[in-house]
Amino acid sequence: MVTPDLSVSLGGLRVKNPVMSASGTFGYGVEFTPFYDISRLGAVVVKGLSLAPTPGNPPGRIVETAAGMLNAIGLQNIGVERFVGDVVPRLEDAGATFVANIYGKTLEEYEAVARRLSEVPSLGAIEVNASCPNVREGGMAFGATTGGIAQLTERVRRCTGKTLWVKLSPNVTDIASIAKAAEGSGADAVSLINTIVGMAVDHRTRRPELSNVTGGLSGPAIKPVALRMVWEAAKAVRIPVIGVGGIQNAADALEFLLVGASAVQVGTANFRNPRACVDILVGIEAFFREQRIARLEEYRGGLQREKIP
Amino acid sequence: MPFNRPRFVTGRILRNEGRGEIFYRIEATIPEPVRFVPGQFAMVSGWPGNDPLLPRPLAVFRAGGTRGKGKVEFVYKVVGRGTALLSGLHPGETLSITLPLGRGFDLDREGRTYWLVGGGVGFSSVFPAAVVLGRRRAAFEMFLGARTREHLPPREWTPGGKTPGTIHFCTEDGTAGFHGRVTDAVLERLRRLSPESASRMTILACGPREMLREIAAAAAERSVSAQVALENHMACGFGVCWGCVVSLWDGDRTAYRRVCREGPVFDAREVVW
Numbered sequence: 001m002v003t004p005d006l007s008v009s010l011g012g013l014r015v016k017n018p019v020m021s022a023s024g025t026f027g028y029g030v031e032f033t034p035f036y037d038i039s040r041l042g043a044v045v046v047k048g049l050s051l052a053p054t055p056g057n058p059p060g061r062i063v064e065t066a067a068g069m070l071n072a073i074g075l076q077n078i079g080v081e082r083f084v085g086d087v088v089p090r091l092e093d094a095g096a097t098f099v100a101n102i103y104g105k106t107l108e109e110y111e112a113v114a115r116r117l118s119e120v121p122s123l124g125a126i127e128v129n130a131s132c133p134n135v136r137e138g139g140m141a142f143g144a145t146t147g148g149i150a151q152l153t154e155r156v157r158r159c160t161g162k163t164l165w166v167k168l169s170p171n172v173t174d175i176a177s178i179a180k181a182a183e184g185s186g187a188d189a190v191s192l193i194n195t196i197v198g199m200a201v202d203h204r205t206r207r208p209e210l211s212n213v214t215g216g217l218s219g220p221a222i223k224p225v226a227l228r229m230v231w232e233a234a235k236a237v238r239i240p241v242i243g244v245g246g247i248q249n250a251a252d253a254l255e256f257l258l259v260g261a262s263a264v265q266v267g268t269a270n271f272r273n274p275r276a277c278v279d280i281l282v283g284i285e286a287f288f289r290e291q292r293i294a295r296l297e298e299y300r301g302g303l304q305r306e307k308i309p
Numbered sequence: 310m311p312f313n314r315p316r317f318v319t320g321r322i323l324r325n326e327g328r329g330e331i332f333y334r335i336e337a338t339i340p341e342p343v344r345f346v347p348g349q350f351a352m353v354s355g356w357p358g359n360d361p362l363l364p365r366p367l368a369v370f371r372a373g374g375t376r377g378k379g380k381v382e383f384v385y386k387v388v389g390r391g392t393a394l395l396s397g398l399h400p401g402e403t404l405s406i407t408l409p410l411g412r413g414f415d416l417d418r419e420g421r422t423y424w425l426v427g428g429g430v431g432f433s434s435v436f437p438a439a440v441v442l443g444r445r446r447a448a449f450e451m452f453l454g455a456r457t458r459e460h461l462p463p464r465e466w467t468p469g470g471k472t473p474g475t476i477h478f479c480t481e482d483g484t485a486g487f488h489g490r491v492t493d494a495v496l497e498r499l500r501r502l503s504p505e506s507a508s509r510m511t512i513l514a515c516g517p518r519e520m521l522r523e524i525a526a527a528a529a530e531r532s533v534s535a536q537v538a539l540e541n542h543m544a545c546g547f548g549v550c551w552g553c554v555v556s557l558w559d560g561d562r563t564a565y566r567r568v569c570r571e572g573p574v575f576d577a578r579e580v581v582w
């Protein structure tokens with residue numbers, strides 16, 4: 001059988017397959033070149049970028065939890081200038097399709113980062129991390145309300161011609177209305193979910209495990225929540241939905257495609273298996289061959305509700 | 310071909326032996342031989358399923374083999390769930406290993422005398438340095454400490470009589486060697502060191518943070534250079550999650566550096582103790 005066509009359009013950016021890395025778990029992408037050819041991925045999504053380099057939170061940043069982990073990295077990164085100057089040429093050399101994840105503490109900072117990145121011709125898309133706390137709104141995340149997400153999307157939309165993805169926080173009451181608000185304000189696609197806010201403490205030392213006290217939960221533990229939210233969002237919007245959360249293997253990725261995701265991002269799985277993304281890609285191809293599925297579109301969103309007779 | 314850049318490989322366990330329930334030594338075959346710098350480490354997992362989720366950092370204890378057939382060995386202490394699961398694995402079962410990782414000890418300086426200091430299971434990252442120095446016929450002494458005799462590394466694991474180095478065992482309860490902490494043994498020797506010996510001396514140390522801190526302070530006082538191997542919780546081990554940072558001096562300011570990438574071995578003077 002011929003190789004299945006896995007290409008898919010993600011709101012203006014056409015990728016050759018639906019497997020991407022998740023921001024913050026893949027460094028700047030080039031760190032993975034010893035493990036495999038990163039140009040094989042649909043896209044490489046890099047660590048969240050801010051306007052200036054950011055030191056991040058004090059140590060005590062990660063803790064393992066049941067089938068998952070909490071992180072409070074505090075978005076440490078090299079800043080957009082060094083990314084453009086030092087990293088972009090290396091990603092270009094690697095032949096990778098790459099996407100920049102961005103964040104800011106204010107709307108103006110988001111805009112400035114987006115503007116700078118718009119000048120990079122090889123950049124595939126901008127993904128806006130909406131989970132960041134808005135310092136002017138008492139630290140509530142931009143993405144916590146429909147009003148907040150609409151304002152953020154609109155403002156970034158106005159300063160870039162790049163394909164714009166908005167990455168949604170799961171720490172909301174109704175993900176469908178949040179997704180709709182992003183769509184209505186100019187997002188070309190939405191990606192979800194970011195980490196779920198959690199906490200771990202030590203009953204003997206009576207201390208929190210993380211210096212920040214709370215952190216973001218990721219890994220297999222969050223997959224059912226992510227799957228449900230992706231399913232709800234995919235029903236609510238017409239723009240592509242990118243599924244993220246707890247994906248460890250090809251079966252997990254296929255489940256997200258089945259409930260309506262156009263593509264997936266793989267995060268925490270990269271830590272245990274640096275080849276996770278490419279292993280998942282190979283697994284999806286093998287499954288489509290076995291099932292004689294010629295194109296991704298034949299499978300995507302095909303969740304059957306009636307019982308197997 | 311031997312490799313020295315990080316690779317993700319599947320290992321097949323050859324043996325996994327417990328020693329007095331304290332240390333385990335696990336040996337596995339890997340597809341190709343790995344070349345590593347003493348102090349470099351690997352991220353190791355092997356248990357099935359997603360819980361525990363993350364691989365565990367272990368210093369590369371020994372590596373060898375020939376083309377098409379490599380071998381790697383780790384020494385570990387059972388302290389929690391991951392290492393307990395590791396200790397239950399049998400020959401023939403597989404390990405997932407990413408290696409070699411991080412920056413190891415700098416042994417490339419000519420004409421120096423080395424003291425290798427290992428506290429507890431910290432010997433696992435200084436032994437490989439002893440092997441390299443021994444092969445080079447460089448002068449070194451090794452100080453190994455434990456709470457009690459049974460917690461010292463077995464003699465047959467040490468690099469052996471052929472290497473020129475001397476080994477000083479220390480036990481806190483006095484059941485073997487120097488009676489006291491390895492830190493005290495080193496501090497005492499440091500005090501007696503002549504200034505010109507001090508200027509030719511490099512200490513390589515791995516162990517509990519308190520031990521490293523005291524040795525770093527004493528070494529600085531005597532102008533002895535010291536390299537310390539730090540530990541921290543890790544998710545990836547190869548520099549992509551920024552989970553493992555520690556505070557280091559950067560001029561008169563401090564900056565967060567990754568133990569897995571810029572370390573685990575740091576110049577003791579750089580560390581913000």
Ligand SMILES: Cc1cc2nc3c(=O)[nH]c(=O)nc-3n(C[C@H](O)[C@H](O)[C@H](O)COP(=O)(O)OP(=O)(O)OC[C@H]3O[C@@H](n4cnc5c(N)ncnc54)[C@H](O)[C@@H]3O)c2cc1C
Pocket residue numbers: 064350361363364365366367368369383384385386387388389390391392393430433434539540541542543573
């Ligand atoms: C660079 C490096 C080299 C190491 N080399 C060795 C070695 O050669 N032999 C050896 O016995 N031990 C070594 N350690 C320590 C070893 O990684 C921990 O003992 C081990 O991760 C504990 O896992 P656990 O599941 O048994 O314990 P748990 O306490 O159940 O682990 C829970 C979580 O905390 C982490 N963790 C707990 N203690 C440590 C620690 N001291 N350092 C880092 N992470 C920790 C675990 O990785 C895991 O994510 C090394 C650590 C580092 C950073």
Ligand SMILES: Cc1cc2nc3c(=O)[nH]c(=O)nc-3n(C[C@H](O)[C@H](O)[C@H](O)COP(=O)(O)O)c2cc1C
Pocket residue numbers: 022023024025047048049071073075101128129167193194195217218219220222244245246247265266267268269550552
């Ligand atoms: C260590 C770490 C750092 C992360 N940093 C970012 C980030 O900078 N920007 C962002 O949008 N998401 C970030 N995330 C969230 C992931 O991209 C992803 O949405 C989440 O981890 C769920 O996917 P997973 O279970 O596959 O990891 C981070 C996650 C982890 C574990």
Ligand code: FES
Pocket residue numbers: 542543544545546547548549550551552553554567568569570
């Ligand atoms: S453990 Fe991930 S950066 Fe060090």
